[in-house]
Amino acid sequence: RATVIVAIDGPSGTGKSSTSKAVAAQLGLSYLDTGAQYRAITWWMVTNGIDIDDPSAIAAVAGKPEIISGTDPSAPTITVDGTDVAAAIRTQDVTSKVSAVSAVPEVRARITELQRSIAADAENGIVVEGRDIGTTVLPDADLKIFLTASPEARAARRSGELKSTDVQATREALLKRDAADSSRKTSPLAKADDAVEVDTSDLTLQQVIECVVTLVEEKR
Numbered sequence: 001r002a003t004v005i006v007a008i009d010g011p012s013g014t015g016k017s018s019t020s021k022a023v024a025a026q027l028g029l030s031y032l033d034t035g036a037q038y039r040a041i042t043w044w045m046v047t048n049g050i051d052i053d054d055p056s057a058i059a060a061v062a063g064k065p066e067i068i069s070g071t072d073p074s075a076p077t078i079t080v081d082g083t084d085v086a087a088a089i090r091t092q093d094v095t096s097k098v099s100a101v102s103a104v105p106e107v108r109a110r111i112t113e114l115q116r117s118i119a120a121d122a123e124n125g126i127v128v129e130g131r132d133i134g135t136t137v138l139p140d141a142d143l144k145i146f147l148t149a150s151p152e153a154r155a156a157r158r159s160g161e162l163k164s165t166d167v168q169a170t171r172e173a174l175l176k177r178d179a180a181d182s183s184r185k186t187s188p189l190a191k192a193d194d195a196v197e198v199d200t201s202d203l204t205l206q207q208v209i210e211c212v213v214t215l216v217e218e219k220r
């Protein structure tokens, strides 16, 4: 069939975003960064003074913010109640709080519904990247990829992105977030049984992109 749904999951720093955007652009598909949506709802909670350590307080207002994702892979956008939050959601403050907010079932139910409706509306198909896309959000995806990489490779990449020289601190923060994401009760970070695992530790971004493009083309 003409449309193709691709789920790309994995821990932080494995190259999910760069790979997903490039694959979508190359194949003329839409692109959805689900981490950006969890960051956006976290930003809203922080901005509105919601106690991040109180899951019931988070649950009570989970339906309030309106989150809109633009799905053009060459210029993805994200707004909360009409405000462009693309930069605000990348701060260390939001990054350190997102795992707690995204563990709340009411938050996940809300964001998952949004993700499914965006995928259903994508005319040519879509690449959706996250942690639970293959397992929970789009279990019928045409192709599921699970990206992995050694902690060293991931910390080095993330430090490069953040222009941080403290690779050790970056490594610790990243492993802590992955541990939280993997151990939460509601749809944790996990590889779907039918996902193709790609270890990106010793591959260039270009090699990973080519690998995924080939896998998508086999499904079309």
Ligand code: C5P
Pocket: 012, 034, 035, 036, 038, 039, 098, 099, 100, 102, 103, 129, 130, 131, 132, 133, 177, 181
């Ligand atoms: O991908 P990114 O690092 O921006 O994701 C930020 C956070 O959002 C993750 O650490 C995780 O807590 C949450 N997330 C999630 N489920 C997804 C995508 C992201 O829980 N599908």
